[in-house]
Amino acid sequence: MRLPKEIIVPGFRAAGTHCGIKRSGAPDLALVVSDRPCVSAAVFTRNKVAAAPVVWGKALRTRSRLRGIVVNSGNANACTGAAGIEAVRRTSRAAGEALGLPADSLLIGSTGVIGVPLPVEKIVAALPGLAARLSPKGIPGAGEAIRTTDAFAKRGIRTVRAGGRAITIGAIAKGAGMIAPNMGTMLAYAFTDAALTPADARLLLREAADASFNRIVVDGDTSTNDTAALFANGACGLSPLRGKDLDAFRKALTSLLLDLALMIVRDGEGATRxxxxxxxxxxxxxxxxxxxxxxxxxxxxxxxxxxxxxxxxxxxxxxxxxxxxxxxxxxxxxxxxxxxxxxxxxxxxxxxxxxxxxxxxxxxxxxxxxxxxxxxxxxxxxxxxxxxxxxxxxxxx
Missing domain, CATH: 3.10.20.340 (ArgJ beta chain, C-terminal domain)
Known part of the structure; x- marks a missing residue:
């Protein structure tokens, strides 16, 4: 298994850093942002005990013009009550201020230990510096920052020809344990410069997730934090894909997410087969x-x-x-x-x-x-x- 060293998606910049959540000093905060508003779609855990960022994300799902993600690892911000929701709000506001964007422009994600208050002040303090380091080459670094028990990073890239142009899909994911159908403790984010309608983005992500993340089992547990999201910023300059071009994009997205899903199973916290x-x-x-x-x-x-x-x-x-x-x-x-x-x-x-x-x-x-x-x-x-x-x-x- 060879991971691509570079994942560059036109119009997206990203970075990862250590903000102080993980005692190991490993990266624990990721930021990915589009230079222009995106058509977006997201699917979330079916666990009825949903983490605060999932509650936030479900509320934002009705918005189709998000700009990116802020994700921390090492703390799930789950079962943290009203303080957990407020931590999500503070993260969103701080990210918006650092980027010059409205506070509700970003999808928030968390993964890690359940039931521990999120040290949101560490995230807030780190966001300005993280925003300043955003780079078109930063998606792999963001992928490293969302890992928990993962033995290796999960990322991939696909290129599709449409309208005589190359369209890129890049994606990062994390997950190794608490994995079961209906998604497990896994996060996955796909970014593309394709132009999609909101309805197509929702349908494509749902179909791709059903063919990939909803077909894997590591331990039979379903997490409180599962999230898979797709961001399409239209930077390719084409009209929304349709017909054969849309079908080609569908196949590429599904293939990419299935690759990430199989990486999660292979990781599997000690898995050998x-x-x-x-x-x-x-x-x-x-x-x-x-x-x-x-x-x-x-x-x-x-x-x-x-x-x-x-x-x-x-x-x-x-x-x-x-x-x-x-x-x-x-x-x-x-x-x-x-x-x-x-x-x-x-x-x-x-x-x-x-x-x-x-x-x-x-x-x-x-x-x-x-x-x-x-x-x-x-x-x-x-x-x-x-x-x-x-x-x-x-x-x-």
């Missing part, structure tokens, strides 16, 4: 989704993947508790292309011998056919290792 789990033959797509997520979230399935154990029994047990129609005598299952279960009957040992070395690889597929209908879905998940326990048993300390 990534599995694509597909379910077909369900009575409906909704049933297939429930089945896939039940198996992908199972600690027993995930530890079997870590141990390279061909334990299809753990998968079928998870399917049985998914709350959907299941007939064990109709289920077929393949590990890394080898059939280990055919309509409820175990195949000969040769299939297991062929599969054994394949599931020791860093990535492979588990394919389940429920044999009941035409419904299908898929997710990506990581294994569960001792390192995950070590990281999360001492997260606050």
């Amino acid at each position: 990534v599995v694509r789990l597909s379910v077909t033959g369900a009575r409906s797509d909704a049933d297939a989704a429930k089945a896939a997520r039940a198996a992908a979230s199972s600690p027993l399935v995930k530890t079997a993947v870590y141990g390279a154990d061909l334990n299809w029994g753990r998968v079928i047990a998870a399917l049985g508790r998914a709350g959907i129609a299941v007939d064990p005598m109709k289920i077929s299952m393949r590990f890394a292309g080898e059939t280990l279960l055919r309509r409820g009957m175990r195949p000969d040992p040769a299939a297991q011998r062929r599969a054994a070395p394949k599931i020791r690889k860093e990535a492979y597929a588990i394919d389940v056919d429920l044999g009941l209908g035409n419904g299908s879905d898929h997710v990506y998940f990581s294994d569960l290792t001792e390192k995950y326990v070590r990281i999360n048993s001492g997260y606050r300390s």
Whole structure:
């Protein structure tokens, strides 16, 4: 996996810095700003315990002309009551003053420990200097500043041809733990010089998020802070994309966000393997989704993947508790292309011998056919290792 060293999106400037939230001295404050108003869209966590910046962001979502983001890491500003909302307001005002913009021009994000008051005075003090260091080459630095337990940065870039011109999409993300479908403790921000209508921006982001961030599982927990946002500033000079140009942009955005989502799964706080789990033959797509997520979230399935154990029994047990129609005598299952279960009957040992070395690889597929209908879905998940326990048993300390 090679990360692009540079991500330059025309009309956007960015920077990251250490403002004092993280005791390690690592970067913990990011700022990305467009030189012109953007058509924007955002999707947020479905966790009913939403962090203060998510509450703020949902209120701003009705505005389509935002200018960028301010994001801190090391503190989630979640479960912090009225003081948390006021901290978001202070951050927004301070950023606006530093940039000469209205206070409600920026989307605010936070990630880190829940239930600890946000030291907003450190953010406010750092923003003028951060604004002064904004650079067209600063997006990777901003990406570094939003990391928490991430072992590596997540960023990417795509170029699309439209109207005879090159359009750029750049994106940064963070996430390693507390990751589950419906987004997990992950932040993702995409920036483009394309021109989009507000309706298209909302639709494109929702479709891309559903095809990427909503299909990954690390530990089955859904965070209080999930946010994915798209900012399109139209600096390419074209009219809003439509037709084939819009379709090309859609494919590029979805591909980019899926790459970031898979980086999150590969990071996975100690993860060593990534599995694509597909379910077909369900009575409906909704049933297939429930089945896939039940198996992908199972600690027993995930530890079997870590141990390279061909334990299809753990998968079928998870399917049985998914709350959907299941007939064990109709289920077929393949590990890394080898059939280990055919309509409820175990195949000969040769299939297991062929599969054994394949599931020791860093990535492979588990394919389940429920044999009941035409419904299908898929997710990506990581294994569960001792390192995950070590990281999360001492997260606050």
